[in-house]
Amino acid sequence: MADYRKMWEDLGMDLENHDNLCQVLPTAVGDVFLSQENRPKAMDFWDLVISEVHGIRPAELVEEQKKGRKVFGTFCVYVPDEVVIAANGIVTGLCGGSQFWVPDGEKVLPKSTCPLVKASVGARLGRTCPFFRIADMYVGETTCDAKKKAYEILGEDVPMHIMDVPQMKREKDILKWKDEIAKFAKKVEKFTGNEITTEKLAEAIRIVNEKRKALARVYECRKSACLPISGRDSLLMTQISFFDDPQRCAQMCNRLADELEERIRDGVSVVPEGTKRILVTGTPMAVPNWKLHNIIETSGGAVVCEEMCTGTRYFENLVDETQTTLDGQFMALAERYMKTNCACFTPNTGRIDDILRLAKEYQVDGVIDCSLKFCCLYDTEKYAVSRALKEAGIPVLSLETDYEDADAGQLRTRIGAFIEMLS
């Protein structure tokens, strides 16, 4: 492993504490990923990236910053990467997925805040994540109350732009989102010093669409009765795609999809026959949160699809590429992003439709609806989700968890019993 200590030091990180995190990650990666049998060879790229997750990509970002490019850190799939890319900026995801960061977050946030928000704030304030140090500007959004208030705290420490996500999906809400995108574009132009032209935005839209198509190709392979990739590996791919250069991401996902398509042709599956196919829905799973997938896939199940932000919500629906004016492009962006069905909207029946559709497309045996603790929105929506699934005759298990391992035994019993129930 290359030595990144100098870089981490220059980024003002708490090296001593960061070492504690660096020590546990290889074990986790070994247990969750490397222990699997018959993995696709193309996973070597993501294995490398995750093995030096705080080194390789951060070092690239630092190099780009030296050339004058700006890095924007985001927390939500509603923030349009296209706008940043059009201004020659770089987007990186910032969501915290480890219990390691939670105590630092709890120094300023109520304990009854969702672990993702606590970890994200803790990663910044505890100075133990290079991505949180590197980002020149954070782009927040109003998708939940915990985030809104947390951004106020983060905004005292780092330049922050907030996008006001609508709460409903009426025509005027889509127009409002278009206006928010236009305002964000102005902000990005000013911050980067680069003008966003129709040509540049068209190219950015094309780049991100290509990335979406590549991710979708991998997911398409997971619909096959002969399952060529595990849920854990797919999740890792999706998680890393939030951090990677979008063009390399597309290239690597396409390379993986090539191999998976070949596996399907050759009848190569990663699971024994009779393994129960599970759709996981709910709140996002930020790196390195692999807890649920790992339990499911070591209890006789295989995760074949994620209806979540680290899943189908990230890549489904493309942006119209035919627009020739900035105004038309902003509208095309608004229309695409507003198709994403997040529980922050009311009503949000589109998500139920998505879950029912995906359950069919991915030939699932059951659905696990899991939300992070203290996420009132997704937790409340479980009622409607489970009712709709039961009506459709699809078994569903509702769970709530956080980043701690304390409930792993209980989860294992529930998930094990659910999978036995499907047999």
Place this chain on the structure above:
Amino acid sequence: MGVEHYVGIDIGSTCAKTVVMNGEGEILHRLLRPTGWSSVGTAASIREELEGLGIHASDSRVVSTGYGRASVPFADRQVTEITCHAKGACHIHGTQDLTVIDIGGQDTKLIAVERGQVTDFLMNDKCSAGTGRFLEVMANTLSVTPDQLCALAQRGGGASISSMCTVFAESEVIGLIGKGEKRENIAYAVVESIVLKVASQAGRLKLDQTVCLTGGLCGFDYLRSRLGRALHCEVISCADGRYAGAAGAALCALQTDR
């Protein structure tokens, strides 16, 4: 030599239950011992006890279940306690449609079974509210056994405990003792607290079929009748109720073999 015995071992948080069946599904032996501090040690003791009865792992099928199910090295297979309790309760009560309420040492399970298949289930969260442990802790505080607590409760009334958390509820009980509240009234409050917790969980499950209570508390008739009152239905139970998980595991062993 063929398989002669089908053994189900249910290692719970408090007690380890073992049921031995013959090929006809008839219960030949029931063994009960405290789990103690080591599930592995308990499993070894169970093995010795079985061997004392002439039952050897080599000519048996063994399925383990319960919280310590991974600690039984001589088990052929592990099955979760949800599946086992459902199977066991159906077998014991001779029915295929049943809602099982299992109040165990550290968790409470509610399981809906239709035509012998689990169709839905709920478990309490991490916390021990509404479990056998809760009853045990409160009984200790009142210097009685859980049995005696239930007997006392039958004569009590009036008092209530508002906290769901075992630790806070214990403080409340101590507070009631300090105020000079009668012991039977405190016992009543303890039982009501468990009943209300279980009933609120049950609200999410359909209860239009026979409801049966299994687990360590199934012999406490007073608790069972209060539970029936809270759920607006009759709650049945039987002497073998605490062996439901182990019996279910033995049935799983029997089914694996067929």
